[in-house]
Amino acid sequence: MATQSKSKDSKFKELFIDELKDIYWAEKHLVKALPKMSKGATSKKLADAIDKHLEETKEQIKRIEDVFEILGMKAQAKKCEAMDGLVKEAESILEDTEAETMVRDAGIIIASQKVEHYEIASYGTLVAFAKKMGMGDIADLLSKTLEEEKKTDVSLTKLAESEINEEAAAE
Template sequence: MSTKEKKTDSKFSQLFLDELKDIYWAEKHLVKALPAMAKGATSKKLVKAIENHLEETKEHVSRLEEVFSLLGKKPEAKKCDAMEGLIEEAKSILEDTDSDTMVRDAGIIIASQKVEHYEIASYGSLVALAQVMGQSEAEKILSQTLKEEKKADSDLTKLAESEINEEAAVE
């Protein structure tokens, strides 16, 4: 068996497909969860960051559907236990903190960055798998989303460090 055949064998391709289904479920559920996080935020900058990421997340769903199409597969979601847990954790932060406080905003940023880190790990892995499989168009699409997830994480860090955390600390 050639190296190329080993790289695209059915088990490897199935791993890629399973991970694609996982992140597809995750992104679709984030589209539903992000509005509540935006509604719970106090800082106008944080609300704007979440709303911007909501729009990006909708685009991520579309891109994943494009990757499924490139593979000749129908888009299919597979429950992502990790994202379900991260979304539940975010809901808990909203429930356990007082509204209209920077402490809540700091908690929202923490929850959001946990989500971003999960997405960065997922997309980074998918990019690597697509590269090994020789799926250059899928790799390109997934790389764009990975870049956006990293930027969202960086933007949240800047927002936390420039104002939210300091204001939360004095409340």
């Protein structure tokens, strides 16, 4: 019975590591995409919010690398099909909307929030897994990122509701 339990634990840890590789790829891919979204924004507040998230994302990548180090592994990325699709969708919004409009900004916020929600789901699961495996130090690192993602989502919602959506609807 102990062998079966050990096998289940290692499969669970394998799943955790696989998801960690996935979000590592996602964050690295996002670092390349965020500057395009910032450049495409009309609103200075939106561009600033995206730029702030870019800097946070760079720190989040370092945290993931720290997690790999704690696990005694070299940081590895595995293509995240979900983030790849979300970034392609964001690029499509930039292509399909007129430059320097609030409609484009509303689209950028939609795309950004889809990314945030994916990240919140991913980090929430990784934190729960780390806690379940008794890896409190890893859970703490990933929790910092989870909280940043939640704050970014809230700030995007406030920006959309306070001005962007109203101006976009009037265009």
